[in-house]
Amino acid sequence: xxxxxxxxxxxxxxxxxxxxxxxxxxxxxxxxxxxxxxxxxxxxxxxxxxxxxxxxxxxxxxxxxxxxxxxxxxxxxxxxxxxxxxxxxxxxxxxxxxxxxxxxxxxxxxxxxxxxxxxxxxxxxxxxxxxxxxxxxxxxxxxxxxxxxxxxxxxxxxxxxxxxxxxxxxxxxxxxxxxxxxxxxxxxxxxxxxxxxxxxxxxxxxxxxxxxxxxxxxxxxxxxxxxxx
Numbered sequence: 405x406x407x408x409x410x411x412x413x414x415x416x417x418x419x420x421x422x423x424x425x426x427x428x429x430x431x432x433x434x435x436x437x438x439x440x441x442x443x444x445x446x447x448x449x450x451x452x453x454x455x456x457x458x459x460x461x462x463x464x465x466x467x468x469x470x471x472x473x474x475x476x477x478x479x480x481x482x483x484x485x486x487x488x489x490x491x492x493x494x495x496x497x498x499x500x501x502x503x504x505x506x507x508x509x510x511x512x513x514x515x516x517x518x519x520x521x522x523x524x525x526x527x528x529x530x531x532x533x534x535x536x537x538x539x540x541x542x543x544x545x546x547x548x549x550x551x552x553x554x555x556x557x558x559x560x561x562x563x564x565x566x567x568x569x570x571x572x573x574x575x576x577x578x579x580x581x582x583x584x585x586x587x588x589x590x591x592x593x594x595x596x597x598x599x600x601x602x603x604x605x606x607x608x609x610x611x612x613x614x615x616x617x618x619x620x621x622x623x624x625x626x627x628x629x630x631x632x633x
């Protein structure tokens with residue numbers, strides 16, 4: 405394991421560790437397991453949005469993923485990995501897959517190396533092409549993470565803008581309600597002030613004047629919803 409760590413570290417993280425357990429059993433403590441916090445996801449994103457040499461591997465813009473699917477061949481071409489190099493990696497991968505699962509690792513290596521030599525394919529070229537593809541994939545992940553971070557930041561800014569706008573609209577609405585309540589109060593106060601004149605002349609006299617005047621309307625008819633004549 406130490407040997408693997410040492411030579412793996414010399415190639416700048418091109419290898420993904422395979423010997424970690426697939427899942428960790430969570431002991432039953434009677435407590436509800438906590439979901440990963442947003443800080444955890446943010447930390448993971450930071451690892452890929454940080455500047456990296458592999459982010460500059462692309463000679464042309466790689467195609468964006470469509471529906472979660474990636475056009476790997478186009479991604480590799482954008483990183484300068486031509487079709488011949490891709491074929492070398494693909495054929496070697498197929499050859500490895502065709503070997504029986506129980507075959508000893510040393511024997512596998514002998515079979516693969518012998519087959520590649522028979523085809524006249526230099527092992528160094530295959531290794532080089534394979535590392536190129538991994539660099540391209542790592543750069544693609546990092547570019548996607550950077551684009552995602554940019555989208556999140558822009559979206560957060562737009563959300564804040566909309567929240568501020570909603571807050572302003574609610575403020576205007578509340579101001580209008582307050583003004584209407586104040587309008588009702590001051591108008592009713594003025595009505596009570598003017599009403600003293602009507603109270604002075606009496607209800608019967610006021611009723612007769614209202615009935616005879618073309619300008620005035622019977623308040624009882626208005627309350628009933630009848631249009632003034």
